[in-house]
Amino acid sequence: MTNEIARIAVVGAGLIGQRHCRAVQIADGATLSAVVDPSDEGRAFADSIGVTWFAELSDMIAAGAADGVLLATPNTLHAAGANMCIDAALPVLIEKPIFTDIAEGRDILQRADAKGVPVAAGHHRRHNPLIARAKQSIDDGDIGQIVSVQCSTWFMKPDYYYDVDWRRRKGAGPIYLNLIHDIDLLQFLCGPITEVRAIESNAVRNNEVEDTAVVLLRFENGALGTVNVSDTIVAPISWELTARENPAYPATNEACYWIGGTNGSLSLPQLGLWTDNGAQSWWQPISQVKLIHGFDDPLVRQAAQFAKVIRGTATPVVTGKDGLAALSVINAVKEAAQTGQVVDPRL
Template sequence: MSSDDEFRLALVGAGRMGRHHLRALAGHRTVRISHVVDPVPQARAAVVAAGLPAYPSVEDMLADAAPDGLLVTAPTGRHGALVAAAAKAGLPVLCEKPAGLDAAEAAEAGRVAAAAGVGFQVAYWRRYVPELRRLRERIAGGELGEVLFVAASQWDGEPPAAAFRTGSGGIFVDMGVHEFDQIRWLTGQDVARVAAQPAGHVTDPAVRGRDVDSAHALLGLSGGGTALVSLGRHYPGGDMAAVEVFGTRDHVRLMFLDPADGDATMYAALARQAEDFAELVRTGRSEGAQVADAVAVLDAAHRATAQLTQSHEVHPDR
């Protein structure tokens, strides 16, 4: 820990999500990104131009710096190797969701971190949105009664680049893990059953057979209720996310990510998440997602994905 008790994070991955974290923590009082790692020269040049030191690898960065933790925002396929590098160096890790392309990878990342005795947290930022936290408290306190149905939606303004999509694991692993985690966290229930269906056409031929532009999953929850996960990559105006809960006593609907507000909600939650990670490192206490959460979510996402691959819309040979 730095002498002034400021918590310094080394960011690994200066792509889209990495830039979001940089903006969210710019000027933060107690947590800051002090170093950046990215193998792409252009990405490093942009970081250096913004006033931060940048390195091509974690090893190069560690030869020159001693951060308090590693924030992993690199592509999902690199999460395991980066967690292992951090564990070898004795660095706690805040790893962007989903912490692996499947449940086995997420479990292995957690095992490696635990064996090294370093803190490990998975970055599901919605757990730090005040409206969602209040909804969770109301559900836990019984104000909504028995939860009968949860509808969770995430629709992006436009699809990401084909290069990202073909390595992301598909729409349920890339996007839907947020909804699966949110439903489990809000209700305190596990996903017992999954039925999934794609919707619409794939607009980018480069990803046909690897991903879809829209998909939906109907979940059976361990408490007896049901849930719907609705995902899409074409929402006019920008990115949106909403949740609706129907209980025997009350009903709540929240659009907590509204295109009219831009990314303000996410940035505030990312900052709170970084503060909570610092608390994990300092005291061992955290309200964030842990290894078991990441494993359960990826298991559900892969059950949904397996059903998509059997359909006409995503079969690469049809």
């Protein structure tokens, strides 16, 4: 179907699924052909946007209503949904965390590979044009050899966010729910992570899950990194509050990542590139240029890219394996925090 419009079904029309539906509707080369969600709200939403509704993914597949599937169901349903899509030879884009279990995820991805079915992971930030520009700058050697990385993920979730029970329990918390996106970006920009050390705390909210964690990273290329995550700090430094990807978050002008190298350093999301014109001395002045990049909604770009994957004209920008690699680092952060050990997250 190289030249055709790709028909995409969104499965799970909740918080993020509804945003995916709108993104698919305006993405180049894609059309929203079905909404799958057993809830009354899901059906009402499908009706409200005039799109065919199915209660179950199996019904949608039996009806042949899509060429590809965007899975935005709760985490524990990702594996079953992915298996159904692979059996039906339907390319599938799976929201993060791609799976809940690494071994099961590996098996599913192997089966998909064997059947030639593309699997993409929903780390949409990677579709932000500024990330491609940052990667190009690093690959061009603008900052030299990467030495160290600082990542801040500080924000304040309102208390009522935790009125929902599962959000207070194991498997939730800002490490699993939020940091996984930052980890995907850090691995994309700086390479695979090989060592994880971490400490965590729940001293403010007293939930079963952490409210705060500090993480030390070592990358395969020798670079080091620190990550500081908390959902109980009033602060302007997180991707959510700086990157202007989602208008729901009031934006600030601060940097949340700094990537430091032997020739310069790069701030994100500003893409401020600081260099000393080769002086290599702290006695010499350093100056900043701002790298230019386009702006486009990453969710819409992700949907358009997935449409190309469905049409067979592109491979996923964020592969299923990338999604599993990010999950493995997140699992390592939790393990390291709980055991005090150094954990190797490589798959």
